[in-house]
Structure formats: structure tokens, C-alpha cells
Amino acid sequence: MKRSALTLLSSALFAGLIGCQQTPVKDAHQEVSQQLQQQALQSTLAFDIVESLTVEVGPRLPGSKQDLMAVKWAEDKLNSLGFDKVYKEPVKVPVWQRGEARARVVSPYPQPIVITALGGSVATPAAGISAPIVQFADLAALEQADRQQVEGKIVFIDHRTPRFKTGKGYGQTVGGRSKGAVAAAKKGAVAIVIRSIGTDHDRMAHTGMMRYQEGVTKIPAAAMSAPDADLLGLMLKRDPHVVLQLHMSPTNLGYATSYNVIAEVTGSSKRDEVVLIGAHLDSWDEGTGAIDDGAGVAIVATAGHLISQLPTKPARTVRVVLYAAEEIGLIGGKTYAREHQQELAKHYIAAESDFGAGRIYQIDFNVAADAFHSVQHLTQSMQANGVAAGNNNASGGPDVSMLPGYGVPVASLRQDGSDYFDYHHTPNDTLDKIDPKALAQNVAAYAQFAYLMAQSDIPLRPVDTSK
Structure with a gap:
């Protein structure tokens, strides 16, 4: 009007x-x-x-x-x-600044993976990081894991966000995004990737803020699209030794x-x-x-x-x-x-x-x-x-x-x-x-x-x- x-x-x-x-x-x-x-x-x-x-x-x-x-x-x-x-x-x-983010399964089934950096994440080394994946159903499972399961690996939190009218599913899964890097780093992980905190099936990743903790090593943190999380899950069912390569270049500018x-x-x-x-x-x-x-x-x-x-x-x-x-x-x-x-x-x-x-x-x-x-x-x-x-x-x-x-x-x-x-x-x-x-x-x-x-x-x- x-x-x-x-x-x-x-x-x-x-x-x-x-x-x-x-x-x-x-x-x-x-x-x-x-x-x-x-x-x-x-x-x-x-x-x-x-x-x-x-x-x-x-x-x-x-x-x-x-x-x-x-x-x-x-x-x-x-x-x-x-x-x-x-x-x-x-x-x-x-x-x-976000910079670039790329991921690829190196073995046993080489394929690209769609990811995005989580807000506040540090970069990988210029040459990237290549390491085996260790999968967890949620943040709690990661927190309960033995260090030997995680050390030297890329943590993969595969927690699906359920759909609700009220949006309460977000509260059930967002902890993996905000706290996952600290929990993984405490156990010696070299990076973390999470299933995107979202309810869609599109091959695009959801960003969002993550947190570091004083005195805990800062490791790169990314989210992957839901279809790619499904893909990694199916790969791990066939072979538990999946190796992922990450290249990320975010920058903190004060x-x-x-x-x-x-x-x-x-x-x-x-x-x-x-x-x-x-x-x-x-x-x-x-x-x-x-x-x-x-x-x-x-x-x-x-x-x-x-x-x-x-x-x-x-x-x-x-x-x-x-x-x-x-x-x-x-x-x-x-x-x-x-x-x-x-x-x-x-x-x-x-x-x-x-x-x-x-x-x-x-x-x-x-x-x-x-x-x-x-x-x-x-x-x-x-x-x-x-x-x-x-x-x-x-x-x-x-x-x-x-x-x-x-x-x-x-x-x-x-x-x-x-x-x-x-x-x-x-x-x-x-x-x-x-x-x-x-x-x-x-x-x-x-x-x-x-x-x-x-x-x-x-x-x-x-x-x-x-x-």
C-alpha cells in the first residue's frame, strides 16, 4: 500500500x-x-x-x-x-574470510565430496590434509571414544537433523558443528567434517559457526552435503579404511x-x-x-x-x-x-x-x-x-x-x-x-x-x- x-x-x-x-x-x-x-x-x-x-x-x-x-x-x-x-x-x-574448500575421497573409491568451511575454521596446510576417516553417529559418541580410535584421523560426525515445524531438530544436532572440532582435537584428530546441519537432500553444504577452545589444538572444520554424507557412509560399510583429502584456505583477519x-x-x-x-x-x-x-x-x-x-x-x-x-x-x-x-x-x-x-x-x-x-x-x-x-x-x-x-x-x-x-x-x-x-x-x-x-x-x- x-x-x-x-x-x-x-x-x-x-x-x-x-x-x-x-x-x-x-x-x-x-x-x-x-x-x-x-x-x-x-x-x-x-x-x-x-x-x-x-x-x-x-x-x-x-x-x-x-x-x-x-x-x-x-x-x-x-x-x-x-x-x-x-x-x-x-x-x-x-x-x-571463507577462502576455498575442497574434499576428495582418495581411496578406496576416489570421488569428489562437496564441502564448505565452518565459520571461524582455520585452514589446512597448503598441501592439504590426507587421512583416514573415523565415523561417529553424533557428538556424544565422539566424546566417549578412545583416543586411539581418533588420533591422526579425520573425524566424520554423521548426525542427521530431523524435520520439525518448530525447528527443534537443529538443537539436537548443532552441537556437532559448534563443539565437534574441540572434542575431536582433544583426541588427536587432524580435522573434522560433519554432515550438514540441515533437513534438505541437495548436494550443497550448510555453513555455520564453530568454536575453538583455549589450549586445544585448532583443527580445520568443514560441513559436507547430505548426499555426500550418505555416500561416505556407504563407502565405510564396504571398506572401513576410507581416506579423505581436504584443502581449505579460510583466514582470520583480526x-x-x-x-x-x-x-x-x-x-x-x-x-x-x-x-x-x-x-x-x-x-x-x-x-x-x-x-x-x-x-x-x-x-x-x-x-x-x-x-x-x-x-x-x-x-x-x-x-x-x-x-x-x-x-x-x-x-x-x-x-x-x-x-x-x-x-x-x-x-x-x-x-x-x-x-x-x-x-x-x-x-x-x-x-x-x-x-x-x-x-x-x-x-x-x-x-x-x-x-x-x-x-x-x-x-x-x-x-x-x-x-x-x-x-x-x-x-x-x-x-x-x-x-x-x-x-x-x-x-x-x-x-x-x-x-x-x-x-x-x-x-x-x-x-x-x-x-x-x-x-x-x-x-x-x-x-x-x-x-
Whole structure:
């Protein structure tokens, strides 16, 4: 919807509301929530935004030139969307370049293997590494293995990621990616390759961050495509003495400055209180970062824009935060929490969109137990958008997951992630994977959530009875 049409529609709604003297305030808030839903569902703005980001910037690895391009893009875009305030805050990020990654079975069945370096991995020697493979079903099996099984070999963790609507299969297997190199190195392995943490059957590998540990030898770490993991498994059934050759050339380049980019709709009567909706601006470098997390950027930016166009601003400030360097360790989220620690007591609630563009089917909260029923009732207008009431066990999303530790209530707007891990961290993370109608449904949910929270009079934090 064009801005002029949106403004006229909002103005008409506002006139109707103030003209109806008998309408209770709470009912008026529900009417505005419903109107925001309709505006979002009729708008293509969110898809236009993610198209702009993926076409004009593309992949945005933290600390890269494209990362700074994305920061500038975000500032310009948010300013164009009519926010009252747009600014950025510096974030120190490690800089890592992928380089090349090649693998080949040397014997007994010579064949190429599709791999990609895991984020943060060191390189192999220039001549590569050739060593026998030792296979483990999962990280736990590797951790329980005898050193003599592993020493001098390339560890192969062959742990399949199951498909779930909630995406919980990722949590079951991702430990092999993040912790596998340390576990393998402690037992004398020379490298590690894992079955990609994904649910697809495409012959492409899924990247993602891995970790080293101080005092433990750093070994090269890679992921292979699911079909290649199947292939290696079948080879090992025929002959347990499979030799793999790896060539990898990633580089760590120290540190650089990136930025959290922030935009605000200033509250009308409680402007020092904040409703935060966020997403992360960075992405891995294999695809164009469309679903992870261009979609989230578009969702929260558009939701904030719709609220900014209301003829009367909500009571609290709605703050849109586009976080830096989520992919490499929630660095932007941690920096925000640290730098804003003194004002977190004024953060009313926070939520983050970082699970693609699948439709939102449920909203969960993490608020005081005695506030949960009231906040469910307050957000009941979201049910018309297909968003059911959920539980009180929300984490809020990666970059806001540390905020409950500071006492900040959070919400999780649950998306259908059935196919999210088909594309996650792969070259296939591209614009065509986004359904514009599903994206618009997400915008509607976030706009309703943020507006209702900004108008809420429910105390969401537990009452301090110690005073």
C-alpha cells in the first residue's frame, strides 16, 4: 500500500475512534490492532525491502565490505520509512574470510565430496590434509571414544537433523558443528567434517559457526552435503579404511567495527519505556541472506513503519533494532544488552524475528505468572491473523535471549519452520524462498504485537516484594 493511502486509511480510522465517545479505550486499541493487521496484509512493502537488501547488498558477512554496505543501506531505508529517529551503535566483530574448500575421497573409491568451511575454521596446510576417516553417529559418541580410535584421523560426525515445524531438530544436532572440532582435537584428530546441519537432500553444504577452545589444538572444520554424507557412509560399510583429502584456505583477519542499526517511533506519553522488535542484519556469505535474516529485517522494519504512520503514536516507544554479527556469536545482541544495561529496566518487552518467513502460528510470552493470562487476553486480536495463544516459556529470539537475565520480559512469535533448515546457511538462501503473503502475515503479527504492547497497562515483571 502506498504511504498516502495508508495515511488516509489511518486518519479515517482515528477520526472514527475519537468520534465514538462510548468506545472503551481498550476496545479502541483492539480496533487499531485489527486495522494494522489489514494494512500489513494488503502491503507489499516487506517484500520490497527484502528484495532491496538481497539485490543491492547481498551476502553480508560480519566485518566485510558488504556488512558496512548493509549498515548504510539500513540507515537509508529506515530513514525513508518515516521513523522519528534512526541511529547506529558500534560493535566490535572478528573478521573471517571463507577462502576455498575442497574434499576428495582418495581411496578406496576416489570421488569428489562437496564441502564448505565452518565459520571461524582455520585452514589446512597448503598441501592439504590426507587421512583416514573415523565415523561417529553424533557428538556424544565422539566424546566417549578412545583416543586411539581418533588420533591422526579425520573425524566424520554423521548426525542427521530431523524435520520439525518448530525447528527443534537443529538443537539436537548443532552441537556437532559448534563443539565437534574441540572434542575431536582433544583426541588427536587432524580435522573434522560433519554432515550438514540441515533437513534438505541437495548436494550443497550448510555453513555455520564453530568454536575453538583455549589450549586445544585448532583443527580445520568443514560441513559436507547430505548426499555426500550418505555416500561416505556407504563407502565405510564396504571398506572401513576410507581416506579423505581436504584443502581449505579460510583466514582470520583480526577485528573490525560493525554497527547495530536502530530506529524508533517515539512514544506519546511513556517515551522512555521501550517495546523492542529486532532482527539481525548480517548473514552468511553462501547465499544472499534472504530468509536468514533479510526476512526478519523486513518484518520488523515494516511493522515499525506501519505504527509510525498512525495519526496518534502509541504510549511507549517502539524500537526496531537490526543487530550486527548474530551469525558469529550474537555479538550485536550482547553488545546492545551491555551498552543499554542502565535502561533495560525501562524495556517493557522484546521480541526478535529470526526464523525465515514461514507463517506465525502462535505467540508465547515470558512474563510474570500473574500477568500471563492478561497479556494473552490483550493480544487476542492476533488470532484473526492465525496466531494462537501459546505458553509462558518464550526465549524471545537469539539476540534478545540474554535480556530475560536482566529482567526484561520477552515474547516469541512462533513461525512454521518446516522447510527453514532446507535453506539455512546455504547458497539456496535466496529471495525466491520467501512467500510474499506469508511475509505480510508476519508483518501483521509483529505490528499488532508491538502496538498492543506499547499501549498495554499490564505490569509484565514480577512485583518486587523485598522492599
